[in-house]
Amino acid sequence: MTFNTLNYSKMYNRRIAMRKGIGDAFYSLFLLSVLVGIIGLITLLVQVLTEGIPWLSWRFITSFPSRHPQEAGIFSALMGTIWLMGLTAVFTVPIGVGAAIYLEEYAPKNWLTRLIELNIANLASVPSIIYGLLGLTIFVGWMALGRSILAGALTLSLLVMPIVILASREAIKALPLTYREAAYALGATRWQVTKSVVVPAALPGILTGVILAMSRAIGEAAPVIAISALVYLTFIPTSPLDRFTVMPIQIFNWISRPQNEFRGLAAAGIIVLLIILLSMNALAIFLRNRYQVRTEV
Amino acid sequence: MEQDLTKSKSKIIWLGDRAKSTWGKRQNIEGRAAQIFLLICALLSIATTVGIVVSLVSQSVGFFKEVSIWEFLTGTRWTPILIPRSYGVLPLVVGTLLVTIISVIVAVPIGMGIAIFLSTYAPEQLRRIIKPVLEILAGIPTVVYGYFAITLVSPMLQKVFTNMLIFNALSAGLVMGLMIIPMVSSLSEDAMMAVPQSLKEGAFALGATRFEVALKVTIPSALSGIITSIILALSRAIGETMIVTIAAGATPKMTFNPIDSIQTMTAFIVQLSLGETPHGSLEYNTIFAVGLLLFLMTLIMNLLSQWVVSRWHRRY
DSSP states (O other), X not given: OHHHHHHHHHHHHHHHXXXXXXXXXXXXXHHHHHHHHHHHHHHHHHHHHHHHGGGOOHHHHHSOOOSSTTTOOOHHHHHHHHHHHHHXXXXXXXXXXXXXXXXXXXXXXXXXXXXXXXXXXXXXXXXXXXXXXXXXXXXXXXXXXXSOHHHHHHHHHHHHHHHHXXXXXXXXXXXXXXXXXXHHHTTOXXXXXXXXXXXXXXXXXXXXXXXHHHHHHHTOOHHHHXXXXXXXXXXXXXXXXXXXXXXXXXXXXXXXXXSHHHHHHHHHHHHHHHHHHHHHHHHHHHHHHHHHHHHHO | OHHHHHHHXXXXXXXXXXXXXXXXXXXXXXXXXXXXXXXXXXXXXXXXXXXXXXXXXXXXXXXXXXXXXXXXXXXXOEETTSSSOEEOOHHHHHHHHHHHHHHHHHHHHHHXXXXXXXXXXXXXXXXXXXXXXXXXXXXXXXXXXHHHIIIIIHHHHHHHSTTOOSSOHHHHHHHHHHHHHHHHHHXXXXXXXXXXXXXXXXXXXXXXXXXXXXXXXXXXXXXXHHHHHHHHHHHHHHHOOHHHHHHSOSOOOOOOOTTSOOOOHHHHHHHHHHTTOOTTSHHHHHHHHHHHXXXXXXXXXXXXXXXXXXXXXXXX
Protein backbone atom coordinates (compact mmCIF):
# COMPACT_ATOMS: atom_id res chain seq x y z
CA MET A 1 0.00 0.00 0.00
CA THR A 2 2.67 2.51 1.08
CA PHE A 3 4.86 1.20 -1.70
CA ASN A 4 2.11 1.88 -4.25
CA THR A 5 1.49 5.45 -3.10
CA LEU A 6 5.19 6.17 -3.27
CA ASN A 7 5.32 4.75 -6.78
CA TYR A 8 2.32 6.82 -7.89
CA SER A 9 3.72 10.01 -6.46
CA LYS A 10 7.01 9.31 -8.25
CA MET A 11 5.16 8.80 -11.54
CA TYR A 12 3.14 11.90 -10.84
CA ASN A 13 6.23 14.01 -10.24
CA ARG A 14 7.89 12.68 -13.34
CA ARG A 15 4.80 13.45 -15.39
CA ILE A 16 4.60 17.00 -14.02
CA ALA A 17 8.26 17.52 -14.84
CA MET A 18 7.70 16.23 -18.36
CA ARG A 19 4.68 18.49 -18.94
CA LYS A 20 6.61 21.48 -17.67
CA GLY A 21 9.57 20.52 -19.86
CA ILE A 22 7.36 20.34 -22.96
CA GLY A 23 5.85 23.69 -22.02
CA ASP A 24 9.29 25.27 -21.65
CA ALA A 25 10.50 23.77 -24.94
CA PHE A 26 7.55 25.21 -26.82
CA TYR A 27 7.91 28.52 -25.00
CA SER A 28 11.44 28.82 -26.42
CA LEU A 29 10.10 27.95 -29.89
CA PHE A 30 7.46 30.69 -29.66
CA LEU A 31 10.04 33.18 -28.44
CA LEU A 32 12.28 32.08 -31.29
CA SER A 33 9.52 32.88 -33.85
CA VAL A 34 9.24 36.41 -32.50
CA LEU A 35 13.01 36.77 -32.73
CA VAL A 36 13.06 35.45 -36.32
CA GLY A 37 10.53 38.10 -37.33
CA ILE A 38 12.39 40.91 -35.61
CA ILE A 39 15.83 39.79 -36.79
CA GLY A 40 14.47 39.50 -40.36
CA LEU A 41 13.24 43.08 -40.18
CA ILE A 42 16.51 44.38 -38.73
CA THR A 43 18.65 42.51 -41.29
CA LEU A 44 16.57 43.94 -44.12
CA LEU A 45 16.90 47.50 -42.83
CA VAL A 46 20.64 47.16 -42.13
CA GLN A 47 21.24 45.75 -45.62
CA VAL A 48 19.38 48.65 -47.26
CA LEU A 49 21.08 51.29 -45.09
CA THR A 50 24.65 50.02 -45.51
CA GLU A 51 24.28 49.69 -49.29
CA GLY A 52 22.32 52.88 -49.80
CA ILE A 53 23.77 55.54 -47.52
CA PRO A 54 26.99 56.02 -49.58
CA TRP A 55 24.81 56.87 -52.61
CA LEU A 56 22.44 59.15 -50.77
CA SER A 57 22.98 62.86 -51.37
CA TRP A 58 21.06 65.99 -52.26
CA ARG A 59 22.27 65.52 -55.85
CA PHE A 60 20.65 62.04 -55.88
CA ILE A 61 17.30 63.55 -54.97
CA THR A 62 17.46 66.40 -57.51
CA SER A 63 18.90 64.53 -60.52
CA PHE A 64 17.20 62.71 -63.37
CA PRO A 65 17.90 59.02 -64.09
CA SER A 66 21.00 58.46 -66.16
CA ARG A 67 23.04 55.68 -67.75
CA HIS A 68 25.96 56.77 -65.58
CA PRO A 69 25.34 55.69 -62.00
CA GLN A 70 27.39 58.60 -60.62
CA GLU A 71 24.99 61.11 -62.19
CA ALA A 72 21.71 59.25 -61.75
CA GLY A 73 19.00 60.43 -59.39
CA ILE A 74 15.41 59.90 -58.45
CA PHE A 75 13.93 63.35 -59.15
CA SER A 76 11.49 62.45 -61.96
CA ALA A 77 10.26 59.38 -60.03
CA LEU A 78 9.81 61.42 -56.85
CA MET A 79 7.76 64.04 -58.72
CA GLY A 80 5.77 61.28 -60.46
CA THR A 81 5.00 59.75 -57.09
CA ILE A 82 3.82 63.09 -55.68
CA TRP A 83 1.58 63.69 -58.73
CA LEU A 84 0.17 60.16 -58.60
CA MET A 85 -0.50 60.25 -54.85
CA GLY A 86 -2.16 63.67 -55.04
CA LEU A 87 -4.55 62.62 -57.79
CA THR A 88 -5.23 59.24 -56.17
CA ALA A 89 -6.24 60.98 -52.93
CA VAL A 90 -8.58 63.31 -54.85
CA PHE A 91 -10.51 60.31 -56.23
CA THR A 92 -10.25 57.97 -53.27
CA VAL A 93 -11.19 60.19 -50.34
CA PRO A 94 -14.66 61.48 -51.33
CA ILE A 95 -15.79 58.17 -52.84
CA GLY A 96 -14.34 55.93 -50.13
CA VAL A 97 -15.68 58.05 -47.29
CA GLY A 98 -19.01 58.41 -49.12
CA ALA A 99 -19.37 54.64 -49.42
CA ALA A 100 -18.50 54.22 -45.74
CA ILE A 101 -21.08 56.83 -44.68
CA TYR A 102 -23.71 55.13 -46.84
CA LEU A 103 -23.03 51.72 -45.33
CA GLU A 104 -22.97 52.99 -41.74
CA GLU A 105 -25.67 55.69 -41.74
CA TYR A 106 -28.06 55.01 -44.61
CA ALA A 107 -27.94 51.42 -45.81
CA PRO A 108 -31.04 49.34 -45.07
CA LYS A 109 -30.44 45.72 -44.04
CA ASN A 110 -31.14 43.99 -47.34
CA TRP A 111 -29.50 41.82 -49.97
CA LEU A 112 -27.95 44.80 -51.76
CA THR A 113 -26.13 45.97 -48.64
CA ARG A 114 -24.92 42.45 -47.94
CA LEU A 115 -23.71 42.15 -51.54
CA ILE A 116 -21.80 45.45 -51.29
CA GLU A 117 -20.15 44.38 -48.03
CA LEU A 118 -19.15 40.95 -49.32
CA ASN A 119 -17.88 42.58 -52.50
CA ILE A 120 -15.70 45.10 -50.65
CA ALA A 121 -14.17 42.32 -48.55
CA ASN A 122 -13.37 40.45 -51.76
CA LEU A 123 -11.91 43.49 -53.52
CA ALA A 124 -9.55 44.00 -50.58
CA SER A 125 -7.76 40.78 -51.44
CA VAL A 126 -7.69 40.89 -55.23
CA PRO A 127 -4.00 40.91 -56.31
CA SER A 128 -2.80 44.39 -57.24
CA ILE A 129 -1.57 43.30 -60.69
CA ILE A 130 -5.21 42.48 -61.57
CA TYR A 131 -6.13 46.12 -60.91
CA GLY A 132 -3.29 47.00 -63.29
CA LEU A 133 -4.93 44.89 -66.01
CA LEU A 134 -8.30 46.54 -65.28
CA GLY A 135 -6.72 49.99 -65.63
CA LEU A 136 -4.88 48.97 -68.79
CA THR A 137 -8.11 47.85 -70.45
CA ILE A 138 -10.59 50.43 -69.20
CA PHE A 139 -8.66 53.63 -68.43
CA VAL A 140 -5.73 53.36 -70.86
CA GLY A 141 -7.68 51.66 -73.64
CA TRP A 142 -11.44 52.30 -73.61
CA MET A 143 -11.37 55.73 -72.02
CA ALA A 144 -8.34 56.62 -74.18
CA LEU A 145 -6.44 58.27 -71.34
CA GLY A 146 -3.19 56.74 -72.60
CA ARG A 147 -0.41 55.69 -70.26
CA SER A 148 -0.97 58.84 -68.21
CA ILE A 149 -0.86 59.89 -64.57
CA LEU A 150 -4.65 60.15 -64.65
CA ALA A 151 -5.04 56.51 -65.74
CA GLY A 152 -2.57 55.46 -63.04
CA ALA A 153 -4.35 57.47 -60.35
CA LEU A 154 -7.79 56.06 -61.24
CA THR A 155 -6.35 52.53 -61.08
CA LEU A 156 -4.67 53.06 -57.72
CA SER A 157 -7.85 54.70 -56.35
CA LEU A 158 -9.80 51.53 -57.07
CA LEU A 159 -6.99 49.47 -55.50
CA VAL A 160 -6.93 51.31 -52.16
CA MET A 161 -10.66 52.14 -51.99
CA PRO A 162 -11.49 49.09 -49.81
CA ILE A 163 -8.87 50.20 -47.24
CA VAL A 164 -10.42 53.68 -46.98
CA ILE A 165 -13.95 52.28 -46.79
CA LEU A 166 -13.11 49.73 -44.07
CA ALA A 167 -11.13 52.24 -41.96
CA SER A 168 -13.78 54.97 -42.29
CA ARG A 169 -16.52 52.53 -41.33
CA GLU A 170 -14.59 51.59 -38.18
CA ALA A 171 -14.15 55.28 -37.32
CA ILE A 172 -17.85 56.03 -37.83
CA LYS A 173 -18.93 52.89 -35.97
CA ALA A 174 -16.84 53.94 -32.95
CA LEU A 175 -18.85 57.13 -32.42
CA PRO A 176 -21.26 56.98 -29.49
CA LEU A 177 -24.92 56.85 -30.52
CA THR A 178 -25.62 59.79 -28.16
CA TYR A 179 -23.89 62.18 -30.61
CA ARG A 180 -26.45 61.38 -33.26
CA GLU A 181 -29.41 61.27 -30.87
CA ALA A 182 -28.56 64.72 -29.52
CA ALA A 183 -28.53 66.14 -33.06
CA TYR A 184 -31.80 64.40 -34.00
CA ALA A 185 -33.37 65.76 -30.81
CA LEU A 186 -32.54 69.25 -32.05
CA GLY A 187 -34.56 68.47 -35.17
CA ALA A 188 -31.72 67.85 -37.62
CA THR A 189 -32.34 65.77 -40.74
CA ARG A 190 -30.31 62.65 -41.36
CA TRP A 191 -28.02 64.44 -43.82
CA GLN A 192 -27.52 67.33 -41.36
CA VAL A 193 -26.57 64.85 -38.65
CA THR A 194 -24.13 63.13 -41.01
CA LYS A 195 -22.58 66.33 -42.32
CA SER A 196 -22.34 68.31 -39.08
CA VAL A 197 -21.91 65.63 -36.41
CA VAL A 198 -20.80 62.24 -37.73
CA VAL A 199 -18.17 63.30 -40.28
CA PRO A 200 -16.39 65.92 -38.12
CA ALA A 201 -16.29 63.61 -35.10
CA ALA A 202 -15.02 60.64 -37.14
CA LEU A 203 -12.53 62.75 -39.11
CA PRO A 204 -9.32 61.78 -37.27
CA GLY A 205 -10.12 58.07 -37.70
CA ILE A 206 -11.01 58.61 -41.35
CA LEU A 207 -7.76 60.53 -41.93
CA THR A 208 -5.75 57.72 -40.35
CA GLY A 209 -7.38 55.29 -42.78
CA VAL A 210 -6.66 57.58 -45.73
CA ILE A 211 -2.99 57.88 -44.75
CA LEU A 212 -2.68 54.09 -44.40
CA ALA A 213 -4.29 53.66 -47.82
CA MET A 214 -1.89 56.18 -49.35
CA SER A 215 1.10 54.46 -47.78
CA ARG A 216 -0.06 51.25 -49.43
CA ALA A 217 -0.45 53.04 -52.77
CA ILE A 218 2.96 54.73 -52.64
CA GLY A 219 4.82 51.41 -52.51
CA GLU A 220 2.81 49.69 -55.26
CA ALA A 221 4.85 48.86 -58.36
CA ALA A 222 2.99 46.07 -60.16
CA PRO A 223 -0.24 47.85 -61.19
CA VAL A 224 1.67 51.00 -62.13
CA ILE A 225 4.00 48.99 -64.38
CA ALA A 226 0.96 47.60 -66.21
CA ILE A 227 -0.27 51.17 -66.76
CA SER A 228 2.92 53.12 -67.42
CA ALA A 229 5.22 50.37 -68.77
CA LEU A 230 8.90 51.09 -68.25
CA VAL A 231 9.76 54.58 -69.37
CA TYR A 232 12.95 56.51 -69.29
CA LEU A 233 11.86 60.00 -68.28
CA THR A 234 14.01 63.07 -68.16
CA PHE A 235 11.20 65.54 -67.64
CA ILE A 236 8.78 66.38 -64.86
CA PRO A 237 5.11 65.71 -65.60
CA THR A 238 3.19 69.00 -65.85
CA SER A 239 -0.35 67.76 -66.50
CA PRO A 240 -2.41 64.72 -65.47
CA LEU A 241 -2.24 63.44 -69.05
CA ASP A 242 1.57 63.25 -69.13
CA ARG A 243 3.50 60.01 -69.00
CA PHE A 244 5.17 59.30 -65.68
CA THR A 245 7.25 56.99 -63.57
CA VAL A 246 7.15 56.42 -59.80
CA MET A 247 9.73 55.60 -57.14
CA PRO A 248 9.05 51.83 -56.81
CA ILE A 249 9.36 51.44 -60.60
CA GLN A 250 12.61 53.43 -60.70
CA ILE A 251 13.94 51.25 -57.87
CA PHE A 252 12.84 48.10 -59.72
CA ASN A 253 14.58 49.41 -62.83
CA TRP A 254 17.86 49.88 -60.94
CA ILE A 255 17.58 46.47 -59.23
CA SER A 256 17.17 44.77 -62.62
CA ARG A 257 20.50 46.07 -63.92
CA PRO A 258 23.50 43.81 -63.54
CA GLN A 259 26.04 46.47 -62.44
CA ASN A 260 26.62 46.75 -58.69
CA GLU A 261 26.52 50.57 -58.76
CA PHE A 262 22.86 50.49 -59.73
CA ARG A 263 22.13 48.18 -56.78
CA GLY A 264 23.52 50.96 -54.58
CA LEU A 265 21.28 53.51 -56.28
CA ALA A 266 18.31 51.18 -55.73
CA ALA A 267 19.14 51.02 -52.00
CA ALA A 268 19.38 54.82 -51.85
CA GLY A 269 15.99 55.07 -53.57
CA ILE A 270 14.56 52.58 -51.07
CA ILE A 271 15.82 54.74 -48.18
CA VAL A 272 14.01 57.80 -49.60
CA LEU A 273 10.83 55.73 -50.09
CA LEU A 274 11.02 54.31 -46.56
CA ILE A 275 11.55 57.78 -45.06
CA ILE A 276 8.39 59.03 -46.79
CA LEU A 277 6.47 55.93 -45.61
CA LEU A 278 7.75 56.33 -42.07
CA SER A 279 6.68 59.99 -41.90
CA MET A 280 3.22 59.07 -43.18
CA ASN A 281 2.85 56.36 -40.55
CA ALA A 282 4.09 58.67 -37.81
CA LEU A 283 1.40 61.16 -38.85
CA ALA A 284 -1.23 58.39 -38.68
CA ILE A 285 -0.10 57.37 -35.19
CA PHE A 286 -0.09 61.02 -34.06
CA LEU A 287 -3.67 61.49 -35.31
CA ARG A 288 -4.80 58.23 -33.68
CA ASN A 289 -3.36 59.25 -30.32
CA ARG A 290 -4.98 62.69 -30.42
CA TYR A 291 -8.26 61.09 -31.37
CA GLN A 292 -8.11 58.62 -28.47
CA VAL A 293 -7.47 61.41 -25.98
CA ARG A 294 -10.44 63.33 -27.30
CA THR A 295 -13.01 60.56 -26.94
CA GLU A 296 -11.89 59.72 -23.41
CA VAL A 297 -12.51 63.30 -22.22
CA MET B 1 -37.69 56.40 -36.39
CA GLU B 2 -35.17 58.79 -37.88
CA GLN B 3 -37.37 59.12 -40.95
CA ASP B 4 -40.35 60.05 -38.73
CA LEU B 5 -38.36 62.79 -37.06
CA THR B 6 -37.51 64.26 -40.46
CA LYS B 7 -41.14 64.19 -41.54
CA SER B 8 -42.55 65.79 -38.39
CA LYS B 9 -39.82 68.40 -38.60
CA SER B 10 -40.85 69.52 -42.09
CA LYS B 11 -44.51 69.53 -40.99
CA ILE B 12 -43.76 71.86 -38.12
CA ILE B 13 -41.88 74.17 -40.46
CA TRP B 14 -44.74 74.03 -42.99
CA LEU B 15 -47.15 75.12 -40.27
CA GLY B 16 -44.80 77.92 -39.37
CA ASP B 17 -43.85 80.87 -41.56
CA ARG B 18 -43.21 80.59 -45.31
CA ALA B 19 -39.55 81.63 -45.25
CA LYS B 20 -38.73 78.74 -42.99
CA SER B 21 -40.71 76.40 -45.19
CA THR B 22 -38.46 76.99 -48.22
CA TRP B 23 -35.50 76.47 -45.94
CA GLY B 24 -36.93 73.14 -44.91
CA LYS B 25 -37.53 72.14 -48.53
CA ARG B 26 -33.97 73.05 -49.43
CA GLN B 27 -32.74 70.84 -46.61
CA ASN B 28 -34.83 67.97 -47.93
CA ILE B 29 -33.56 68.36 -51.48
CA GLU B 30 -29.97 68.58 -50.25
CA GLY B 31 -30.47 65.49 -48.10
CA ARG B 32 -31.99 63.58 -51.01
CA ALA B 33 -29.11 64.52 -53.33
CA ALA B 34 -26.57 63.55 -50.69
CA GLN B 35 -28.21 60.18 -50.17
CA ILE B 36 -28.12 59.44 -53.89
CA PHE B 37 -24.45 60.49 -54.10
CA LEU B 38 -23.54 58.25 -51.15
CA LEU B 39 -25.40 55.30 -52.69
CA ILE B 40 -23.47 55.80 -55.93
CA CYS B 41 -20.19 55.74 -53.97
CA ALA B 42 -21.15 52.41 -52.42
CA LEU B 43 -22.29 50.96 -55.75
CA LEU B 44 -18.95 51.92 -57.30
CA SER B 45 -17.37 48.97 -55.46
CA ILE B 46 -19.66 46.64 -57.35
CA ALA B 47 -18.81 48.46 -60.57
CA THR B 48 -15.13 47.77 -59.80
CA THR B 49 -15.72 44.04 -59.61
CA VAL B 50 -17.76 44.13 -62.79
CA GLY B 51 -14.94 46.16 -64.38
CA ILE B 52 -12.36 43.56 -63.39
CA VAL B 53 -14.41 40.68 -64.80
CA VAL B 54 -15.37 42.52 -67.99
CA SER B 55 -11.85 43.72 -68.74
CA LEU B 56 -10.27 40.30 -68.12
CA VAL B 57 -12.93 38.34 -70.01
CA SER B 58 -13.24 40.69 -72.98
CA GLN B 59 -9.48 40.65 -73.60
CA SER B 60 -9.14 36.89 -73.05
CA VAL B 61 -11.84 36.11 -75.62
CA GLY B 62 -9.40 36.92 -78.44
CA PHE B 63 -6.85 34.58 -76.87
CA PHE B 64 -9.24 31.70 -76.38
CA LYS B 65 -10.39 31.96 -80.02
CA GLU B 66 -6.89 30.93 -81.10
CA VAL B 67 -5.92 28.69 -78.19
CA SER B 68 -8.41 26.22 -76.75
CA ILE B 69 -9.12 26.41 -73.02
CA TRP B 70 -8.12 22.76 -72.73
CA GLU B 71 -4.73 23.39 -74.35
CA PHE B 72 -4.22 26.43 -72.11
CA LEU B 73 -5.04 24.63 -68.87
CA THR B 74 -3.28 21.31 -69.52
CA GLY B 75 -0.30 22.24 -71.72
CA THR B 76 3.08 21.83 -70.08
CA ARG B 77 5.10 24.23 -72.21
CA TRP B 78 4.79 28.02 -71.91
CA THR B 79 6.61 29.88 -74.68
CA PRO B 80 4.19 32.60 -75.86
CA ILE B 81 6.89 34.93 -77.17
CA LEU B 82 9.37 32.37 -78.49
CA ILE B 83 8.98 30.27 -81.63
CA PRO B 84 7.69 27.54 -81.65
CA ARG B 85 4.92 29.15 -79.61
CA SER B 86 3.15 27.09 -77.02
CA TYR B 87 0.46 28.19 -74.60
CA GLY B 88 0.32 25.64 -71.78
CA VAL B 89 -0.07 27.62 -68.56
CA LEU B 90 0.87 24.78 -66.18
CA PRO B 91 4.55 25.79 -65.80
CA LEU B 92 3.44 29.23 -64.55
CA VAL B 93 0.89 27.67 -62.20
CA VAL B 94 3.49 25.24 -60.85
CA GLY B 95 5.98 28.09 -60.38
CA THR B 96 3.36 30.10 -58.49
CA LEU B 97 2.47 27.13 -56.27
CA LEU B 98 6.14 26.36 -55.56
CA VAL B 99 6.90 29.88 -54.30
CA THR B 100 3.59 30.00 -52.42
CA ILE B 101 4.26 26.70 -50.65
CA ILE B 102 7.77 27.79 -49.60
CA SER B 103 6.45 31.09 -48.23
CA VAL B 104 3.63 29.39 -46.33
CA ILE B 105 6.03 26.83 -44.83
CA VAL B 106 7.97 29.81 -43.46
CA ALA B 107 5.10 32.07 -42.46
CA VAL B 108 2.57 29.71 -40.89
CA PRO B 109 4.71 28.14 -38.11
CA ILE B 110 6.48 31.44 -37.32
CA GLY B 111 3.28 33.49 -37.51
CA MET B 112 1.44 31.01 -35.29
CA GLY B 113 4.36 30.95 -32.84
CA ILE B 114 4.24 34.74 -32.62
CA ALA B 115 0.46 34.74 -32.19
CA ILE B 116 0.63 32.19 -29.35
CA PHE B 117 3.51 34.04 -27.70
CA LEU B 118 1.70 37.38 -27.82
CA SER B 119 -1.70 36.06 -26.75
CA THR B 120 -0.60 33.60 -24.04
CA TYR B 121 2.85 34.47 -22.72
CA ALA B 122 3.75 38.11 -23.38
CA PRO B 123 2.91 40.75 -20.77
CA GLU B 124 0.71 43.58 -22.06
CA GLN B 125 3.55 46.13 -22.33
CA LEU B 126 5.75 43.79 -24.37
CA ARG B 127 2.80 42.94 -26.63
CA ARG B 128 2.22 46.61 -27.30
CA ILE B 129 5.81 46.98 -28.53
CA ILE B 130 6.23 43.74 -30.48
CA LYS B 131 2.95 43.87 -32.40
CA PRO B 132 3.48 47.19 -34.22
CA VAL B 133 7.17 46.40 -34.83
CA LEU B 134 6.22 43.17 -36.61
CA GLU B 135 3.48 44.91 -38.55
CA ILE B 136 6.16 47.12 -40.12
CA LEU B 137 7.03 43.99 -42.11
CA ALA B 138 3.63 44.09 -43.79
CA GLY B 139 3.99 47.79 -44.69
CA ILE B 140 7.35 47.58 -46.46
CA PRO B 141 6.94 47.89 -50.27
CA THR B 142 7.43 44.62 -52.10
CA VAL B 143 10.24 45.94 -54.33
CA VAL B 144 12.26 46.28 -51.13
CA TYR B 145 11.79 42.57 -50.40
CA GLY B 146 12.85 41.80 -53.96
CA TYR B 147 16.01 43.84 -53.43
CA PHE B 148 16.63 42.01 -50.13
CA ALA B 149 16.20 38.62 -51.84
CA ILE B 150 18.74 39.14 -54.62
CA THR B 151 21.34 41.20 -52.73
CA LEU B 152 21.48 39.24 -49.47
CA VAL B 153 19.37 36.06 -49.31
CA SER B 154 20.37 34.57 -52.69
CA PRO B 155 24.13 35.17 -52.27
CA MET B 156 23.94 33.61 -48.79
CA LEU B 157 22.03 30.57 -50.08
CA GLN B 158 24.54 30.18 -52.90
CA LYS B 159 27.16 29.37 -50.30
CA VAL B 160 25.04 26.33 -49.34
CA PHE B 161 23.74 25.33 -52.79
CA THR B 162 26.79 26.08 -54.90
CA ASN B 163 25.14 25.29 -58.25
CA MET B 164 22.17 27.59 -57.60
CA LEU B 165 21.45 30.60 -59.84
CA ILE B 166 20.98 34.02 -58.26
CA PHE B 167 17.34 33.97 -59.44
CA ASN B 168 15.54 31.05 -57.79
CA ALA B 169 12.26 30.03 -56.21
CA LEU B 170 13.76 29.39 -52.77
CA SER B 171 15.01 32.88 -51.95
CA ALA B 172 11.86 34.49 -53.40
CA GLY B 173 9.73 32.13 -51.30
CA LEU B 174 11.71 32.67 -48.09
CA VAL B 175 11.54 36.46 -48.40
CA MET B 176 7.84 36.34 -49.28
CA GLY B 177 7.36 34.20 -46.18
CA LEU B 178 8.96 36.95 -44.09
CA MET B 179 6.56 39.44 -45.66
CA ILE B 180 3.39 37.47 -44.88
CA ILE B 181 4.36 36.56 -41.28
CA PRO B 182 2.42 39.55 -39.88
CA MET B 183 -0.70 38.60 -41.88
CA VAL B 184 -0.77 35.20 -40.18
CA SER B 185 0.29 36.46 -36.75
CA SER B 186 -2.01 39.51 -36.56
CA LEU B 187 -5.23 37.80 -37.62
CA SER B 188 -4.49 34.65 -35.59
CA GLU B 189 -3.64 36.68 -32.53
CA ASP B 190 -6.85 38.70 -32.83
CA ALA B 191 -8.77 35.43 -32.93
CA MET B 192 -6.84 34.07 -29.91
CA MET B 193 -7.38 37.25 -27.92
CA ALA B 194 -11.12 36.98 -28.59
CA VAL B 195 -11.25 33.65 -26.74
CA PRO B 196 -12.80 34.49 -23.36
CA GLN B 197 -10.42 34.59 -20.42
CA SER B 198 -12.82 32.39 -18.41
CA LEU B 199 -12.23 29.43 -20.75
CA LYS B 200 -8.47 29.71 -20.29
CA GLU B 201 -8.81 30.22 -16.54
CA GLY B 202 -10.96 27.09 -16.33
CA ALA B 203 -8.12 25.09 -17.87
CA PHE B 204 -5.53 26.71 -15.60
CA ALA B 205 -7.67 25.80 -12.58
CA LEU B 206 -7.52 22.15 -13.65
CA GLY B 207 -3.72 22.41 -13.47
CA ALA B 208 -2.90 22.81 -17.17
CA THR B 209 0.39 24.42 -18.13
CA ARG B 210 0.38 27.52 -20.36
CA PHE B 211 1.32 25.44 -23.37
CA GLU B 212 -1.51 22.98 -22.70
CA VAL B 213 -3.98 25.87 -22.41
CA ALA B 214 -2.75 27.28 -25.73
CA LEU B 215 -2.84 23.88 -27.46
CA LYS B 216 -6.10 22.51 -26.05
CA VAL B 217 -8.22 25.59 -25.34
CA THR B 218 -7.03 28.71 -27.19
CA ILE B 219 -6.19 27.19 -30.59
CA PRO B 220 -9.33 25.04 -30.94
CA SER B 221 -11.56 27.97 -29.89
CA ALA B 222 -9.83 30.36 -32.30
CA LEU B 223 -9.58 27.85 -35.14
CA SER B 224 -11.83 29.68 -37.63
CA GLY B 225 -9.78 32.87 -37.29
CA ILE B 226 -6.53 30.94 -37.63
CA ILE B 227 -7.68 29.10 -40.76
CA THR B 228 -8.93 32.36 -42.27
CA SER B 229 -5.56 34.00 -41.65
CA ILE B 230 -3.75 31.13 -43.39
CA ILE B 231 -6.08 31.21 -46.40
CA LEU B 232 -5.68 34.98 -46.75
CA ALA B 233 -1.90 34.64 -46.50
CA LEU B 234 -2.01 31.98 -49.24
CA SER B 235 -4.10 34.22 -51.44
CA ARG B 236 -1.69 37.11 -50.84
CA ALA B 237 1.28 34.90 -51.74
CA ILE B 238 -0.35 33.72 -54.98
CA GLY B 239 -0.99 37.30 -56.09
CA GLU B 240 2.35 38.77 -54.91
CA THR B 241 4.17 40.20 -57.88
CA MET B 242 7.34 42.24 -57.41
CA ILE B 243 9.31 39.81 -55.21
CA VAL B 244 8.93 36.97 -57.71
CA THR B 245 9.51 39.25 -60.70
CA ILE B 246 12.81 40.42 -59.21
CA ALA B 247 14.07 37.27 -57.51
CA ALA B 248 12.47 34.08 -58.90
CA GLY B 249 13.65 34.31 -62.49
CA ALA B 250 11.95 34.39 -65.88
CA THR B 251 12.11 30.79 -67.04
CA PRO B 252 8.70 29.03 -66.97
CA LYS B 253 9.48 25.49 -65.87
CA MET B 254 7.52 22.47 -64.64
CA THR B 255 9.57 21.82 -61.52
CA PHE B 256 9.14 21.53 -57.80
CA ASN B 257 12.87 21.91 -57.21
CA PRO B 258 13.16 25.01 -55.00
CA ILE B 259 16.66 25.97 -56.13
CA ASP B 260 15.59 26.17 -59.79
CA SER B 261 14.89 29.40 -61.59
CA ILE B 262 11.16 29.56 -62.44
CA GLN B 263 8.46 32.04 -63.44
CA THR B 264 5.15 32.75 -61.72
CA MET B 265 1.89 33.91 -63.29
CA THR B 266 2.26 37.42 -61.86
CA ALA B 267 5.89 37.73 -62.96
CA PHE B 268 4.90 36.76 -66.50
CA ILE B 269 2.27 39.53 -66.59
CA VAL B 270 4.87 42.09 -65.49
CA GLN B 271 7.48 40.78 -67.93
CA LEU B 272 5.10 41.26 -70.84
CA SER B 273 3.84 44.63 -69.59
CA LEU B 274 7.41 45.96 -69.54
CA GLY B 275 7.79 45.53 -73.26
CA GLU B 276 5.52 47.66 -75.42
CA THR B 277 3.47 44.77 -76.77
CA PRO B 278 1.04 45.99 -79.45
CA HIS B 279 -2.59 46.16 -78.27
CA GLY B 280 -4.79 43.36 -79.51
CA SER B 281 -1.98 41.00 -80.49
CA LEU B 282 -2.06 37.42 -79.25
CA GLU B 283 0.92 38.10 -76.95
CA TYR B 284 -0.92 41.04 -75.44
CA ASN B 285 -4.02 38.93 -74.84
CA THR B 286 -2.06 36.18 -73.08
CA ILE B 287 -1.55 38.43 -70.05
CA PHE B 288 -5.31 38.74 -69.68
CA ALA B 289 -5.85 35.01 -69.96
CA VAL B 290 -3.22 34.46 -67.25
CA GLY B 291 -4.73 37.35 -65.25
CA LEU B 292 -8.19 35.78 -65.47
CA LEU B 293 -6.88 32.46 -64.14
CA LEU B 294 -5.04 34.28 -61.33
CA PHE B 295 -8.19 36.26 -60.44
CA LEU B 296 -10.28 33.07 -60.30
CA MET B 297 -7.69 31.33 -58.09
CA THR B 298 -7.60 34.18 -55.54
CA LEU B 299 -11.39 34.62 -55.72
CA ILE B 300 -11.86 30.98 -54.72
CA MET B 301 -9.47 31.43 -51.78
CA ASN B 302 -11.29 34.58 -50.64
CA LEU B 303 -14.74 33.01 -50.86
CA LEU B 304 -13.38 29.99 -48.99
CA SER B 305 -12.12 32.22 -46.17
CA GLN B 306 -15.49 33.96 -45.93
CA TRP B 307 -17.23 30.61 -45.86
CA VAL B 308 -14.96 29.45 -43.03
CA VAL B 309 -15.82 32.58 -41.05
CA SER B 310 -19.58 32.28 -41.58
CA ARG B 311 -19.65 28.52 -41.02
CA TRP B 312 -17.23 28.04 -38.14
CA HIS B 313 -17.00 31.37 -36.41
CA ARG B 314 -17.97 31.19 -32.74
CA ARG B 315 -19.00 34.30 -30.86
CA TYR B 316 -18.39 34.36 -27.13
